[in-house]
Amino acid sequence: MARLELDSVTKRFGDGGDAVVAVDDVTVEVPDGEFLVLVGPSGCGKSTTLRMIAGLETVTDGEIRLDGSRINDQPPAQRDIAMVFQSYALYPHMTVRENMRFGLEESTDLPADEQNDRVESTAEMLDITELLDRKPGELSGGQRQRVALGRAIVRDPAAFLMDEPLSNLDAKLRSEMRTELQQLQADLDTTTVYVTHDQTEAMTMGDRIAILDGGELQQVATPLEAYHRPANRFVAGFIGEPSMNFVPAAVEGGALTARRATAGDAFRYPLPAAAADAVDDGTDVTLGIRPEDIVVDAVDVDPDHAFEATVEVVEPTGSENVVHVELAAGPSVVATVDGLQQVRAGETVSVGIPGDAVHLFDARSGSALHSRSLDSVDLESRRVRP
Amino acid sequence: MTGPVDRRRAALYVVLLAMVAFYLAPLEAGLVTAFKTETGFLRTTPFVPPLGAEQFTVDAWRTAFGRLRQGLLNSVLMAVPATVLSALFGSLAAYGLTNLEWRGQVGVLVLFVAGVFLPYQSVLVPLTQFWSAVDLAGRVPLAVVGGNEGLIQLSITHIAYGVPICTVLFRSYYATLDEEMLEAARLDGASALTVYRRIVLPLSVPIFAVTLIYQFTNIWNDLLFALVLVNDPSNQVVTVALNELQGSFVNQYNLQMAGAFIAALPTLVVYVLFGEQFAKGVAGET
Numbered sequence: 001m002a003r004l005e006l007d008s009v010t011k012r013f014g015d016g017g018d019a020v021v022a023v024d025d026v027t028v029e030v031p032d033g034e035f036l037v038l039v040g041p042s043g044c045g046k047s048t049t050l051r052m053i054a055g056l057e058t059v060t061d062g063e064i065r066l067d068g069s070r071i072n073d074q075p076p077a078q079r080d081i082a083m084v085f086q087s088y089a090l091y092p093h094m095t096v097r098e099n100m101r102f103g104l105e106e107s108t109d110l111p112a113d114e115q116n117d118r119v120e121s122t123a124e125m126l127d128i129t130e131l132l133d134r135k136p137g138e139l140s141g142g143q144r145q146r147v148a149l150g151r152a153i154v155r156d157p158a159a160f161l162m163d164e165p166l167s168n169l170d171a172k173l174r175s176e177m178r179t180e181l182q183q184l185q186a187d188l189d190t191t192t193v194y195v196t197h198d199q200t201e202a203m204t205m206g207d208r209i210a211i212l213d214g215g216e217l218q219q220v221a222t223p224l225e226a227y228h229r230p231a232n233r234f235v236a237g238f239i240g241e242p243s244m245n246f247v248p249a250a251v252e253g254g255a256l257t258a259r260r261a262t263a264g265d266a267f268r269y270p271l272p273a274a275a276a277d278a279v280d281d282g283t284d285v286t287l288g289i290r291p292e293d294i295v296v297d298a299v300d301v302d303p304d305h306a307f308e309a310t311v312e313v314v315e316p317t318g319s320e321n322v323v324h325v326e327l328a329a330g331p332s333v334v335a336t337v338d339g340l341q342q343v344r345a346g347e348t349v350s351v352g353i354p355g356d357a358v359h360l361f362d363a364r365s366g367s368a369l370h371s372r373s374l375d376s377v378d379l380e381s382r383r384v385r386p
Numbered sequence: 387m388t389g390p391v392d393r394r395r396a397a398l399y400v401v402l403l404a405m406v407a408f409y410l411a412p413l414e415a416g417l418v419t420a421f422k423t424e425t426g427f428l429r430t431t432p433f434v435p436p437l438g439a440e441q442f443t444v445d446a447w448r449t450a451f452g453r454l455r456q457g458l459l460n461s462v463l464m465a466v467p468a469t470v471l472s473a474l475f476g477s478l479a480a481y482g483l484t485n486l487e488w489r490g491q492v493g494v495l496v497l498f499v500a501g502v503f504l505p506y507q508s509v510l511v512p513l514t515q516f517w518s519a520v521d522l523a524g525r526v527p528l529a530v531v532g533g534n535e536g537l538i539q540l541s542i543t544h545i546a547y548g549v550p551i552c553t554v555l556f557r558s559y560y561a562t563l564d565e566e567m568l569e570a571a572r573l574d575g576a577s578a579l580t581v582y583r584r585i586v587l588p589l590s591v592p593i594f595a596v597t598l599i600y601q602f603t604n605i606w607n608d609l610l611f612a613l614v615l616v617n618d619p620s621n622q623v624v625t626v627a628l629n630e631l632q633g634s635f636v637n638q639y640n641l642q643m644a645g646a647f648i649a650a651l652p653t654l655v656v657y658v659l660f661g662e663q664f665a666k667g668v669a670g671e672t
Contacts, residue, residue: 090570
């Protein structure tokens with residue numbers, strides 16, 4: 001029930017010469033009810049950003065607004081924000097019921113029976129009613145996670161902040177909780193900022209995702225937009241698993257060429273018209289191609305875009321095979337093919353790099369010059385029925 | 387069947403038993419001496435139990451208890467508040483110095499740590515000067531002070547002297563508290579003091595046990611401050627009273643030994659009461 005705005009928010013640790021800029025001029029607006037995922041590698045400033053919103057860190061510069069009013073200088077208790085921590089941060093000496101009621105006792109004037117009612121109904125929603133009289137030490141990781149969520153939900157705050165809440169769970173439980181959290185957030189319709197380093201979590205959970213690197217905001221977009229229209233090379237490489245392949249190359253007469261160290265034919269890739277228009281002749285660029293767009297053992301690929309290659313490693317995951325191939329013309333790339341397609345290490349195969357799937361990035365700045373063409377993908381589609 | 391392993395094990399137990407005997411011998415000697423008559427302790431070696439009716443008596447215990455009773459009561463009146471308050475203040479200071487952030491806290495912490503290393507002897511003179519300058523009876527209602535001015539002075543001195551070591555003990559424990567948990571409490575709307583009262587304090591039970599035992603033993607056993615600060619005989623604490631059991635001409639060993647055991651009993655009781663929590667606290671369990 002709140003709109004959260006970060007306006008040129010900066011966080012510096014330390015003073016003077018040895019100050020470290022953890023968050024650098026981040027501006028992002030989270031509309032009411034949105035699920036925004038802050039994602040990036042460790043040390044990118046995502047947790048610091050979250051802690052500034054919570055009031056656990058001071059803001060060096062810029063402004064944080066909740067529903068239009070500045071909250072920079074408000075203590076955490078007055079911000080009407082609830083946070084879920086990675087370690088769950090439950091109070092070990094209190095029962096689950098007391099844990100959940102603590103926030104109501106400290107931040108509201110609700111009468112005792114109403115507090116109990118709210119705890120009970122939240123517990124019911126999360127299916128933890130039978131745990132109410134146990135202490136955190138007697139609960140499994142998944143149960144503690146639910147209690148931590150319950151403690152946040154019961155307060156009915158203006159916004160939820162979640163700091164890698166699923167990363168202490170095992171893989172199976174994590175994907176279950178992922179689905180459940182999304183559904184819960186959609187039901188409650190509470191503005192949520194969720195921090196993770198896991199790009200899969202970001203892709204599957206966020207209404208939008210904000211990608212951070214080195215304290216700087218790289219892109220704010222819907223998951224599919226970030227995936228198909230990455231703003232720069234960092235985003236392209238960070239989103240998607242396995243990562244996008246990158247081949248440094250130079251533009252020469254509407255085609256890309258990559259020098260190779262050893263003798264032999266250089267890698268030469270004729271660009272489709274749309275891509276060729278986006279780049280200037282003689283410039284250095286980076287060719288980006290996603291593993292799933294590469295065709296291995298290509299039969300119906302344009303011969304200009306097919307290359308002879310040797311299979312080096314095959315990693316079967318069941319549903320698909322991750323194939324590492326070295327093109328005869330130089331670069332090595334990773335491709336994913338259907339799990340039933342037979343590919344063996346050592347084989348010589350024909351590898352196709354379709355022209356409509358290539359991305360081009362400026363070699364120096366990394367910013368996107370050309371993104372793949374798309375026919376019928378709705379980049380704005382929501383992850384859960386609202 | 388007597389392989390080398392068994393022989394080694396046997397040797398181990400022999401050594402252990404010897405060490406136990408060595409360690410307990412003085413206690414044993416003291417205990418049996420306390421039950422001897424004068425003839426008993428003059429005619430036998432100290433560690434031999436009283437032989438026969440003419441050597442055995444409990445009179446020494448009766449007399450010792452009679453002469454120490456006022457001292458025991460005074461010691462309880464002085465040591466219990468001093469122990470509890472020094473632990474409580476140490477806990478509060480440690481919370482402020484460990485779990486809250488403010489400017490200049492490192493400097494303050496250094497002062498606390500320095501306080502741990504001040505020897506009793508070095509503060510005796512300033513301490514007596516301080517207490518002769520401070521008119522306790524003139525500042526606190528007379529009903530509170532009553533005739534116990536010496537005890538109150540001693541108690542306050544022990545509180546002040548104990549706070550640094552208590553702070554250091556609590557600090558090492560509070561440094562292991564989950565930082566996120568305290569942040570969660572702040573986000574839940576709790577003030578710094580509420581976080582202390584409702585989260586930190588209830589989680590401090592094991593370290594309180596450690597500190598209470600340590601402080602109580604120290605304060606109870608102190609003789610130096612008690613000798614210097616307490617002049618009024620009615621305010622005499624048990625360690626001073628025990629010291630006076632030593633006769634000027636004849637050493638009544640049975641009386642002294644019985645008195646020593648009686649004076650030591652409360653520290654033992656405290657250890658038994660908090661023993662389980664003490665073990666947890668020493669092991670650093672939260």
